[in-house]
Amino acid sequence: MDVVIVGGGTVGLCTAVFLARQGVSVRVLERRATVSDHPRAFGLNPRSAEIARWAGLEYETEDRVPGVATGPSLASLTPLSGPIKFPEIGPVASGSSPQHRIDQAALTLLRSLGVRVDFNAEVVGVTDDGVITTASGETVTADYVIAADGARSRVRELLGIGTTGPGVLGDHMLNVLFRAPGLPAPRYSMTVLRNDEATGILMKVDDDGRWIFHVPRGDADMPASEFQRLIRAATGLSDLDVDVISKLPWASTAHVAEKFRQGNVFLVGDAAHVVPPTGGFGLNTGIADGHNLAWKLAAGGSALLDTYELERRPVAEFTMAQSLIRGEHRELHWDIRPERAADREAVGMANAMVVIAGYRYDSPAVIDPEPMPSLEVLTLDGSPGSRIPHLWVSPGRSTLDLVDGFTLITGTRAGAWLTAALEVGIRSHAVEGWADAAGIQETGAVLVRPDGFVAWRTKEEGSAVELRKALDRVLCR
Incomplete structure:
Protein backbone atom coordinates (compact mmCIF):
# COMPACT_ATOMS: atom_id res chain seq x y z
CA MET A 1 0.00 0.00 0.00
CA ASP A 2 1.26 3.45 -0.95
CA VAL A 3 0.15 6.62 0.83
CA VAL A 4 0.95 10.16 -0.34
CA ILE A 5 0.67 13.04 2.11
CA VAL A 6 0.13 16.47 0.61
CA GLY A 7 1.63 18.97 3.02
CA GLY A 8 4.88 18.86 4.95
CA GLY A 9 3.92 20.94 7.97
CA THR A 10 3.81 19.54 11.48
CA VAL A 11 0.69 17.41 11.02
CA GLY A 12 1.75 16.07 7.63
CA LEU A 13 5.24 15.13 8.81
CA CYS A 14 3.97 13.58 12.06
CA THR A 15 1.34 11.57 10.18
CA ALA A 16 4.07 10.28 7.89
CA VAL A 17 6.02 9.17 10.97
CA PHE A 18 2.97 7.38 12.37
CA LEU A 19 2.46 5.52 9.08
CA ALA A 20 6.12 4.64 8.61
CA ARG A 21 6.29 3.30 12.15
CA GLN A 22 3.57 0.81 11.18
CA GLY A 23 5.26 -0.34 7.99
CA VAL A 24 3.23 1.72 5.53
CA SER A 25 4.97 3.08 2.42
CA VAL A 26 4.53 6.85 2.51
CA ARG A 27 5.72 9.87 0.52
CA VAL A 28 5.32 13.54 1.44
CA LEU A 29 4.83 16.36 -1.09
CA GLU A 30 5.40 19.90 0.20
CA ARG A 31 5.13 23.06 -1.91
CA ARG A 32 7.62 25.06 0.19
CA ALA A 33 11.38 24.82 -0.23
CA THR A 34 11.96 23.56 3.32
CA VAL A 35 10.30 23.25 6.72
CA SER A 36 9.38 26.63 8.18
CA ASP A 37 11.73 28.20 10.71
CA HIS A 38 8.96 30.56 11.80
CA PRO A 39 6.94 28.99 14.65
CA ARG A 40 3.18 29.35 14.57
CA ALA A 41 2.45 27.25 17.65
CA PHE A 42 4.28 26.41 20.85
CA GLY A 43 4.45 23.01 22.41
CA LEU A 44 2.46 19.82 22.48
CA ASN A 45 -0.18 19.15 25.09
CA PRO A 46 0.08 15.99 27.24
CA ARG A 47 -1.88 13.85 24.77
CA SER A 48 0.25 14.93 21.80
CA ALA A 49 3.42 14.52 23.86
CA GLU A 50 2.58 10.90 24.60
CA ILE A 51 1.84 10.28 20.91
CA ALA A 52 5.24 11.77 20.05
CA ARG A 53 6.84 9.51 22.64
CA TRP A 54 5.19 6.46 21.08
CA ALA A 55 6.42 7.51 17.63
CA GLY A 56 9.99 8.09 18.79
CA LEU A 57 9.86 11.82 18.05
CA GLU A 58 12.55 13.51 20.09
CA TYR A 59 12.60 17.29 20.28
CA GLU A 60 14.05 19.82 22.68
CA THR A 61 11.66 21.51 25.10
CA GLU A 62 11.98 24.75 27.03
CA ASP A 63 11.11 25.36 30.66
CA ARG A 64 8.17 27.74 30.27
CA VAL A 65 5.49 28.41 32.87
CA PRO A 66 2.12 28.15 31.07
CA GLY A 67 0.05 31.21 31.87
CA VAL A 68 -0.64 34.77 30.82
CA ALA A 69 0.12 38.23 32.20
CA THR A 70 -0.74 41.66 30.89
CA GLY A 71 0.38 45.23 31.36
CA PRO A 72 1.58 48.44 29.68
CA SER A 73 5.20 47.20 29.65
CA LEU A 74 7.38 44.35 30.86
CA ALA A 75 8.13 46.35 33.99
CA SER A 76 4.47 46.49 35.00
CA LEU A 77 2.67 43.17 34.56
CA THR A 78 -0.41 41.70 36.23
CA PRO A 79 -1.01 37.93 36.03
CA LEU A 80 -4.31 36.93 34.44
CA SER A 81 -3.71 33.38 35.53
CA GLY A 82 -1.59 31.51 37.98
CA PRO A 83 0.89 28.99 36.67
CA ILE A 84 -1.11 26.42 34.72
CA LYS A 85 -0.20 22.85 35.64
CA PHE A 86 -1.54 19.85 33.78
CA PRO A 87 -2.32 16.80 35.91
CA GLU A 88 -0.37 13.63 35.21
CA ILE A 89 -2.46 11.67 32.71
CA GLY A 90 0.29 9.74 31.00
CA PRO A 91 3.98 8.91 30.91
CA VAL A 92 5.14 12.27 29.59
CA ALA A 93 4.28 15.87 30.40
CA SER A 94 3.74 18.61 27.86
CA GLY A 95 6.57 21.02 27.23
CA SER A 96 7.06 24.29 25.43
CA SER A 97 8.71 23.71 22.08
CA PRO A 98 8.33 26.01 19.08
CA GLN A 99 6.67 24.28 16.16
CA HIS A 100 9.68 24.38 13.87
CA ARG A 101 11.64 22.16 16.27
CA ILE A 102 8.96 19.48 16.07
CA ASP A 103 8.94 19.79 12.27
CA GLN A 104 12.70 19.37 12.06
CA ALA A 105 12.65 16.41 14.45
CA ALA A 106 9.94 14.71 12.39
CA LEU A 107 11.80 15.37 9.13
CA THR A 108 15.04 13.97 10.55
CA LEU A 109 13.25 10.86 11.81
CA LEU A 110 11.47 10.33 8.48
CA ARG A 111 14.73 10.46 6.58
CA SER A 112 16.28 7.95 8.97
CA LEU A 113 13.29 5.68 8.25
CA GLY A 114 13.83 6.02 4.51
CA VAL A 115 10.69 8.07 3.85
CA ARG A 116 10.79 10.33 0.80
CA VAL A 117 9.93 13.96 1.55
CA ASP A 118 9.84 16.15 -1.57
CA PHE A 119 10.03 19.91 -1.16
CA ASN A 120 9.19 22.36 -3.97
CA ALA A 121 6.46 19.88 -4.93
CA GLU A 122 3.25 21.85 -5.31
CA VAL A 123 0.12 19.78 -5.92
CA VAL A 124 -2.18 21.27 -8.57
CA GLY A 125 -4.48 18.32 -9.21
CA VAL A 126 -5.92 15.41 -7.27
CA THR A 127 -8.67 12.88 -7.84
CA ASP A 128 -10.56 11.00 -5.18
CA ASP A 129 -9.08 7.72 -6.41
CA GLY A 130 -5.56 8.85 -5.62
CA VAL A 131 -4.08 10.41 -8.78
CA ILE A 132 -2.00 13.51 -8.00
CA THR A 133 -0.54 16.05 -10.40
CA THR A 134 2.26 18.42 -9.38
CA ALA A 135 3.13 21.82 -10.79
CA SER A 136 6.22 20.29 -12.42
CA GLY A 137 3.99 17.93 -14.42
CA GLU A 138 4.68 14.77 -12.41
CA THR A 139 1.81 12.33 -11.97
CA VAL A 140 1.82 10.41 -8.69
CA THR A 141 -0.52 7.51 -8.09
CA ALA A 142 -1.30 6.37 -4.56
CA ASP A 143 -3.67 3.95 -2.90
CA TYR A 144 -4.57 6.71 -0.45
CA VAL A 145 -3.97 10.44 -0.24
CA ILE A 146 -3.87 12.45 2.98
CA ALA A 147 -4.45 16.18 2.69
CA ALA A 148 -2.41 17.95 5.36
CA ASP A 149 -2.03 21.16 3.37
CA GLY A 150 -3.42 23.65 5.83
CA ALA A 151 -6.37 25.93 6.37
CA ARG A 152 -6.52 26.95 2.70
CA SER A 153 -6.20 23.34 1.60
CA ARG A 154 -5.73 23.08 -2.15
CA VAL A 155 -6.73 19.41 -2.02
CA ARG A 156 -9.98 20.20 -0.22
CA GLU A 157 -10.70 22.90 -2.79
CA LEU A 158 -9.91 20.62 -5.76
CA LEU A 159 -12.29 17.98 -4.40
CA GLY A 160 -15.04 20.54 -3.83
CA ILE A 161 -15.36 19.82 -0.10
CA GLY A 162 -16.99 22.74 1.69
CA THR A 163 -16.71 23.89 5.31
CA THR A 164 -19.14 24.78 8.06
CA GLY A 165 -18.68 27.20 10.92
CA PRO A 166 -18.33 30.93 11.56
CA GLY A 167 -15.24 31.36 9.38
CA VAL A 168 -12.95 34.34 9.97
CA LEU A 169 -13.79 35.87 13.36
CA GLY A 170 -12.13 39.27 13.27
CA ASP A 171 -9.26 41.41 12.12
CA HIS A 172 -6.08 39.71 11.06
CA MET A 173 -2.91 39.52 13.14
CA LEU A 174 0.69 39.65 12.06
CA ASN A 175 3.09 37.14 13.63
CA VAL A 176 6.50 38.85 13.76
CA LEU A 177 9.57 36.72 14.47
CA PHE A 178 12.47 38.75 15.81
CA ARG A 179 15.74 38.40 17.65
CA ALA A 180 16.45 40.43 20.79
CA PRO A 181 19.09 38.74 22.98
CA GLY A 182 18.77 41.42 25.65
CA LEU A 183 15.01 41.03 26.17
CA PRO A 184 14.26 39.78 29.70
CA ALA A 185 11.94 36.78 29.84
CA PRO A 186 8.56 37.36 31.53
CA ARG A 187 7.46 34.75 34.04
CA TYR A 188 4.62 33.34 31.97
CA SER A 189 4.54 31.89 28.48
CA MET A 190 2.26 34.61 27.07
CA THR A 191 2.40 38.35 27.76
CA VAL A 192 -0.26 40.76 26.49
CA LEU A 193 1.23 44.25 26.24
CA ARG A 194 -1.01 47.27 25.74
CA ASN A 195 -0.25 50.99 25.97
CA ASP A 196 -0.94 54.18 24.01
CA GLU A 197 1.84 53.52 21.51
CA ALA A 198 1.66 49.78 20.86
CA THR A 199 -0.37 46.64 21.48
CA GLY A 200 0.61 43.03 20.95
CA ILE A 201 1.22 39.58 22.36
CA LEU A 202 4.79 38.63 23.24
CA MET A 203 6.01 35.01 23.38
CA LYS A 204 9.50 33.67 23.87
CA VAL A 205 10.64 31.21 21.19
CA ASP A 206 13.92 29.90 22.57
CA ASP A 207 16.99 30.69 24.62
CA ASP A 208 18.81 31.99 21.53
CA GLY A 209 17.12 35.37 21.80
CA ARG A 210 14.23 34.73 19.39
CA TRP A 211 10.74 35.99 20.14
CA ILE A 212 7.31 36.29 18.57
CA PHE A 213 5.27 39.49 18.69
CA HIS A 214 1.66 39.28 17.44
CA VAL A 215 0.61 42.68 16.07
CA PRO A 216 -3.15 43.33 15.67
CA ARG A 217 -3.93 44.38 12.08
CA GLY A 218 -0.19 44.49 11.36
CA ASP A 219 0.94 45.35 7.86
CA ALA A 220 3.62 42.95 6.60
CA ASP A 221 4.82 45.62 4.15
CA MET A 222 5.77 48.07 6.89
CA PRO A 223 9.52 48.67 7.16
CA ALA A 224 11.45 46.76 9.78
CA SER A 225 12.11 50.01 11.60
CA GLU A 226 8.39 50.38 12.34
CA PHE A 227 8.23 46.91 13.91
CA GLN A 228 11.34 47.72 15.93
CA ARG A 229 9.57 50.85 17.19
CA LEU A 230 6.40 48.92 18.09
CA ILE A 231 8.29 46.22 19.99
CA ARG A 232 10.34 48.77 21.92
CA ALA A 233 7.21 50.76 22.76
CA ALA A 234 5.26 47.67 23.84
CA THR A 235 8.02 46.29 26.05
CA GLY A 236 8.99 49.67 27.46
CA LEU A 237 12.63 49.11 26.47
CA SER A 238 13.50 52.07 24.26
CA ASP A 239 17.08 50.95 23.58
CA LEU A 240 16.27 47.27 22.88
CA ASP A 241 18.26 45.79 20.00
CA VAL A 242 15.60 44.28 17.69
CA ASP A 243 16.33 42.29 14.53
CA VAL A 244 13.17 41.45 12.58
CA ILE A 245 13.55 38.00 10.95
CA SER A 246 10.22 37.22 9.27
CA LYS A 247 6.48 37.93 9.32
CA LEU A 248 3.41 35.72 8.91
CA PRO A 249 -0.16 37.05 8.73
CA TRP A 250 -2.98 35.07 10.33
CA ALA A 251 -6.60 35.48 11.36
CA SER A 252 -8.62 33.77 14.07
CA THR A 253 -10.83 31.35 12.14
CA ALA A 254 -13.33 28.63 12.96
CA HIS A 255 -14.55 26.07 10.45
CA VAL A 256 -14.80 22.31 9.98
CA ALA A 257 -14.78 20.49 6.65
CA GLU A 258 -18.13 19.05 5.65
CA LYS A 259 -16.49 15.66 5.33
CA PHE A 260 -13.11 14.23 6.23
CA ARG A 261 -13.07 11.53 3.56
CA GLN A 262 -13.86 11.56 -0.14
CA GLY A 263 -13.06 8.32 -1.89
CA ASN A 264 -9.47 7.48 -1.06
CA VAL A 265 -8.58 10.99 0.10
CA PHE A 266 -8.59 11.96 3.79
CA LEU A 267 -8.31 15.39 5.40
CA VAL A 268 -6.25 15.95 8.55
CA GLY A 269 -5.19 18.96 10.59
CA ASP A 270 -6.09 22.43 9.39
CA ALA A 271 -7.26 20.99 6.07
CA ALA A 272 -10.04 19.31 8.08
CA HIS A 273 -10.65 21.90 10.80
CA VAL A 274 -9.42 25.31 11.86
CA VAL A 275 -10.06 26.41 15.43
CA PRO A 276 -9.35 29.76 17.11
CA PRO A 277 -6.06 29.92 19.03
CA THR A 278 -7.52 30.28 22.53
CA GLY A 279 -6.68 27.04 24.28
CA GLY A 280 -3.93 25.99 21.90
CA PHE A 281 -5.99 23.06 20.60
CA GLY A 282 -5.48 23.40 16.85
CA LEU A 283 -2.11 21.75 16.17
CA ASN A 284 -2.71 19.13 18.83
CA THR A 285 -6.07 18.15 17.34
CA GLY A 286 -4.37 17.70 13.98
CA ILE A 287 -1.70 15.41 15.42
CA ALA A 288 -4.44 13.24 16.94
CA ASP A 289 -6.14 13.10 13.51
CA GLY A 290 -3.04 11.61 11.95
CA HIS A 291 -2.56 9.17 14.80
CA ASN A 292 -6.15 7.95 14.49
CA LEU A 293 -5.97 7.57 10.71
CA ALA A 294 -2.54 5.93 10.54
CA TRP A 295 -3.39 2.71 12.35
CA LYS A 296 -6.59 2.33 10.34
CA LEU A 297 -4.71 2.68 7.06
CA ALA A 298 -2.17 0.14 8.32
CA ALA A 299 -4.96 -2.28 9.29
CA GLY A 300 -6.84 -1.81 6.02
CA GLY A 301 -10.49 -2.07 5.06
CA SER A 302 -12.83 0.60 3.73
CA ALA A 303 -15.39 0.14 6.51
CA LEU A 304 -12.71 0.68 9.15
CA LEU A 305 -11.46 3.76 7.31
CA ASP A 306 -14.98 5.19 7.39
CA THR A 307 -14.66 5.35 11.17
CA TYR A 308 -11.94 8.01 10.83
CA GLU A 309 -14.53 10.66 10.01
CA LEU A 310 -17.08 9.19 12.42
CA GLU A 311 -14.57 9.60 15.25
CA ARG A 312 -12.52 12.67 14.39
CA ARG A 313 -15.14 15.03 12.96
CA PRO A 314 -17.18 15.16 16.21
CA VAL A 315 -13.93 15.83 18.09
CA ALA A 316 -13.15 18.69 15.70
CA GLU A 317 -16.62 20.19 16.16
CA PHE A 318 -16.37 19.87 19.95
CA THR A 319 -12.92 21.44 19.96
CA MET A 320 -14.01 24.30 17.71
CA ALA A 321 -17.00 25.00 19.96
CA GLN A 322 -14.81 24.98 23.05
CA SER A 323 -12.30 27.37 21.45
CA LEU A 324 -15.14 29.75 20.54
CA ILE A 325 -16.50 29.68 24.09
CA ARG A 326 -13.03 30.40 25.43
CA GLY A 327 -12.68 33.34 23.09
CA GLU A 328 -15.90 34.78 24.48
CA HIS A 329 -14.96 34.10 28.13
CA ARG A 330 -11.20 34.50 28.27
CA GLU A 331 -11.13 35.20 31.99
CA LEU A 332 -12.78 31.84 32.67
CA HIS A 333 -10.40 30.13 30.28
CA TRP A 334 -7.39 31.34 32.23
CA ASP A 335 -8.92 30.91 35.69
CA ILE A 336 -8.77 27.13 36.00
CA ARG A 337 -9.57 26.94 39.72
CA PRO A 338 -12.09 24.23 40.70
CA GLU A 339 -14.25 26.86 42.41
CA ARG A 340 -15.00 28.33 38.97
CA ALA A 341 -16.51 25.05 37.77
CA ALA A 342 -20.10 26.33 38.10
CA ASP A 343 -19.22 29.41 36.07
CA ARG A 344 -17.69 27.23 33.35
CA GLU A 345 -20.73 24.99 33.36
CA ALA A 346 -23.02 28.00 32.95
CA VAL A 347 -21.39 28.92 29.63
CA GLY A 348 -20.77 25.34 28.45
CA MET A 349 -17.00 25.51 28.89
CA ALA A 350 -15.25 22.19 29.40
CA ASN A 351 -12.20 21.73 31.57
CA ALA A 352 -9.16 22.05 29.29
CA MET A 353 -8.03 18.52 30.12
CA VAL A 354 -11.38 17.17 28.97
CA VAL A 355 -10.86 18.85 25.60
CA ILE A 356 -7.29 17.56 25.42
CA ALA A 357 -7.84 13.93 26.40
CA GLY A 358 -11.38 13.38 27.67
CA TYR A 359 -13.26 13.10 24.37
CA ARG A 360 -14.67 9.72 23.45
CA TYR A 361 -15.17 7.86 20.19
CA ASP A 362 -18.51 6.46 19.10
CA SER A 363 -18.12 4.35 15.97
CA PRO A 364 -18.17 0.72 14.81
CA ALA A 365 -14.47 0.60 15.81
CA VAL A 366 -15.59 0.64 19.47
CA ILE A 367 -17.79 -2.01 21.07
CA ASP A 368 -20.51 -0.58 23.31
CA PRO A 369 -19.06 2.95 23.53
CA GLU A 370 -19.91 5.02 26.57
CA PRO A 371 -20.51 8.79 26.40
CA MET A 372 -18.32 11.40 28.05
CA PRO A 373 -19.73 11.73 31.58
CA SER A 374 -18.67 15.29 32.40
CA LEU A 375 -17.36 18.49 30.88
CA GLU A 376 -15.56 19.37 34.08
CA VAL A 377 -13.97 16.13 35.29
CA LEU A 378 -11.49 14.25 33.11
CA THR A 379 -12.59 10.61 33.27
CA LEU A 380 -10.17 7.99 31.94
CA ASP A 381 -11.68 4.91 33.54
CA GLY A 382 -11.43 2.22 30.89
CA SER A 383 -14.79 2.99 29.30
CA PRO A 384 -15.00 1.84 25.66
CA GLY A 385 -14.21 4.78 23.39
CA SER A 386 -11.94 6.56 25.90
CA ARG A 387 -8.16 6.75 26.08
CA ILE A 388 -6.87 4.05 28.40
CA PRO A 389 -5.99 4.82 32.03
CA HIS A 390 -2.37 5.57 32.85
CA LEU A 391 -0.66 3.51 35.55
Missing part, protein backbone atom coordinates in the same frame (compact mmCIF):
# COMPACT_ATOMS: atom_id res chain seq x y z
CA TRP A 392 3.05 3.17 36.19
CA VAL A 393 3.94 -0.49 35.70
CA SER A 394 7.66 0.03 36.41
CA PRO A 395 9.93 3.07 36.78
CA GLY A 396 9.43 5.21 33.69
CA ARG A 397 7.07 2.73 32.04
CA SER A 398 3.33 3.34 31.75
CA THR A 399 0.39 1.21 30.71
CA LEU A 400 0.38 3.38 27.58
CA ASP A 401 3.87 2.10 26.80
CA LEU A 402 2.47 -1.44 26.76
CA VAL A 403 0.33 -0.70 23.71
CA ASP A 404 1.91 -2.22 20.59
CA GLY A 405 -0.70 -2.78 17.92
CA PHE A 406 -3.87 -4.29 19.33
CA THR A 407 -3.05 -5.11 22.96
CA LEU A 408 -4.94 -6.91 25.71
CA ILE A 409 -4.39 -5.58 29.24
CA THR A 410 -5.84 -7.74 31.99
CA GLY A 411 -6.30 -8.09 35.68
CA THR A 412 -4.02 -10.32 37.73
CA ARG A 413 -6.19 -13.47 37.59
CA ALA A 414 -6.95 -13.47 33.86
CA GLY A 415 -4.86 -16.38 32.65
CA ALA A 416 -7.59 -17.42 30.22
CA TRP A 417 -7.38 -14.04 28.47
CA LEU A 418 -3.57 -14.17 28.32
CA THR A 419 -3.83 -17.57 26.65
CA ALA A 420 -6.49 -16.25 24.27
CA ALA A 421 -4.30 -13.32 23.24
CA LEU A 422 -1.44 -15.72 22.50
CA GLU A 423 -3.75 -17.83 20.31
CA VAL A 424 -5.12 -14.81 18.46
CA GLY A 425 -1.66 -13.31 17.98
CA ILE A 426 -1.79 -10.03 19.89
CA ARG A 427 0.28 -8.82 22.82
CA SER A 428 -1.08 -9.08 26.35
CA HIS A 429 -0.09 -7.88 29.81
CA ALA A 430 -1.42 -8.57 33.29
CA VAL A 431 -1.11 -5.39 35.37
CA GLU A 432 -1.41 -4.89 39.11
CA GLY A 433 -4.07 -2.28 39.84
CA TRP A 434 -5.50 -2.41 36.34
CA ALA A 435 -8.81 -3.91 37.41
CA ASP A 436 -9.64 -0.94 39.62
CA ALA A 437 -8.36 1.61 37.10
CA ALA A 438 -10.20 0.11 34.14
CA GLY A 439 -13.48 -0.87 35.79
CA ILE A 440 -13.10 -4.64 35.45
CA GLN A 441 -12.55 -7.62 37.75
CA GLU A 442 -9.17 -9.28 38.16
CA THR A 443 -10.39 -11.95 35.73
CA GLY A 444 -11.35 -9.35 33.12
CA ALA A 445 -9.56 -7.64 30.26
CA VAL A 446 -9.46 -4.50 28.13
CA LEU A 447 -8.79 -4.65 24.40
CA VAL A 448 -6.78 -1.57 23.46
CA ARG A 449 -6.57 -0.20 19.92
CA PRO A 450 -3.20 0.79 18.44
CA ASP A 451 -3.99 4.45 19.19
CA GLY A 452 -4.36 3.79 22.91
CA PHE A 453 -8.17 3.96 23.00
CA VAL A 454 -10.34 1.28 24.58
CA ALA A 455 -11.96 -0.86 21.91
CA TRP A 456 -13.72 -3.28 24.24
CA ARG A 457 -13.68 -4.34 27.86
CA THR A 458 -15.03 -7.36 29.65
CA LYS A 459 -15.17 -8.02 33.37
CA GLU A 460 -15.13 -11.80 33.19
CA GLU A 461 -12.63 -14.31 31.83
CA GLY A 462 -13.15 -15.59 28.30
CA SER A 463 -11.71 -17.38 25.32
CA ALA A 464 -9.88 -16.91 22.04
CA VAL A 465 -13.20 -17.22 20.22
CA GLU A 466 -14.61 -14.21 22.09
CA LEU A 467 -11.44 -12.21 21.59
CA ARG A 468 -11.36 -12.98 17.86
CA LYS A 469 -14.98 -11.88 17.53
CA ALA A 470 -14.22 -8.63 19.33
CA LEU A 471 -11.25 -7.93 17.07
CA ASP A 472 -13.32 -8.60 13.97
CA ARG A 473 -15.99 -6.18 15.16
CA VAL A 474 -13.50 -3.44 15.95
CA LEU A 475 -11.78 -3.90 12.59
CA CYS A 476 -15.23 -3.73 10.93
CA ARG A 477 -14.77 -7.12 9.31
